[in-house]
């Protein structure tokens with residue numbers, strides 16, 4: 001039997017199913033009901049304090065292992081512990097005689113439910129954080145943990161759960177866990193993002209998996225197709241096992257790679273901290289194709305000044321050890337507030353003052369950042385700078401004017417991201433006016449399809465494999481001519497897209513650091529001529545399902 005869901009992290013995995021359940025307040029009544037309200041409050045405070053220490057330590061460990069972006073996901077949970085809507089209510093309930101585990105359970109459920117029914121994808125995602133924190137506090141109150149089902153497991157395990165929280169995902173023992181399948185979740189869930197960063201195949205939204213599969217049964221998880229096959233036929237099992245072997249042995253390839261017929265394709269990494277850069281270099285990245293500078297701004301209470309920025313950018317360039325680094329200027333807007341920067345709340349922030357529009361309206365911040373980048377480039381010649389969310393050449397003209405005023409002439413190579421359809425349609429004009437271009441497929445897909453990437457009702461529509469997005473990619477490649485062009489959205493690291501992008505003529509892919517070895521390996525197995533033929537065939541697809549069918553049937557190799 002096959003249960004289908006949403007593919008969120010590619011690859012095939014085979015293993016025995018281990019179910020991670022929800023910690024409910026079942027034991028609470030018998031063991032602790034006799035305690036007084038004061039004693040219960042002391043228990044609760046101790047459990048909250050232990051949870052706070054644990055979350056801080058997971059965040060610190062995550063920063064070391066995976067960099068700032070995933071660590072920030074975990075740190076957001078500390079805010080839940082201080083949120084009056086959650087904490088005050090639990091404390092008051094316990095003061096009024098409620099049993100702490102039951103109080104945490106009820107208040108957490110209520111707050112999470114209210115958040116998950118909101119339209120705003122950011123607030124919806126907070127619902128998972130609240131549940132995660134609630135489960136952790138309950139675990140401390142009852143002396144057990146959600147992932148204890150994994151203790152003592154050996155061999156290959158596929159974890160199944162109704163929903164996996166971000167810290168559950170980071171708690172997984174990667175020596176045994178080969179894949180993740182959940183009933184809830186979306187492509188942009190934090191657990192999905194972390195699974196991709198960890199390189200574990202994952203399928204979410206697999207409704208019915210917990211009913212259909214019993215713990216211990218062997219399953220095949222296909223993180224590309226979004227399926228979980230329960231108790232497969234021996235022949236299917238052998239095939240899946242053979243497919244999964246190459247993925248788990250991640251051999252770092254530190255040299256530049258070519259396809260089998262000798263076409264060079266650069267594999268760069270996306271990063272947002274010095275630790276990300278160090279790790280990307282260790283994974284064999286040929287450079288940094290997208291450095292998201294907004295994380296530096298989000299981390300500090302006030303916008304970092306020119307000196308602090310220069311020091312940070314120099315540290316990034318230093319960590320890249322002579323490899324090229326492309327810094328992207330501040331990319332925020334009404335959806336991603338930054339401390340200390342006046343950003344107006346907007347009715348429609350994704351179509352509002354974001355990216356380059358925002359920095360052009362905040363000249364002191366933009367000028368300071370450009371000066372800091374120019375100082376960095378003077379010391380590190382491999383530094384380039386690109387601007388996000390560009391929609392017309394007028395913005396390029398304006399930035400060029402500012403560069404003339406605030407930086408030395410030719411301080412760095414200057415490029416633009418292609419993520420708004422107008423830039424794709426004007427691609428030849430852009431190509432002749434900038435030094436390089438980089439396609440941001442995450443936003444480009446959203447704007448081509450008018451579909452929010454975080455909206456759970458639109459996950460089928462929002463797809464980088466939609467024929468309209470593929471045609472946009474073809475158009476951009478053709479129109480860019482000789483101007484260097486990369487792809488830096490999530491698509492670049494998707495295993496189904498490597499052959500397609502190389503076949504369309506893309507020669508630079510910038511992917512999440514942990515994906516670099518797998519992407520390099522796939523490129524070295526490709527035949528560029530064959531990939532070109534297959535990609536052109538794919539371009540004939542008119543419907544999304546046709547693309548899926550053709551992708552499944554074709555090989556980009558030989």
Ligand code: PEP
Pocket residue numbers: 290292331419439440441442443444488489490
């Ligand atoms: C993109 O839009 O594809 C991109 C790389 O930018 P971000 O994901 O940071 O918006």
Ligand code: MG
Pocket residue numbers: 388419440442443
């Ligand atoms: Mg973008």
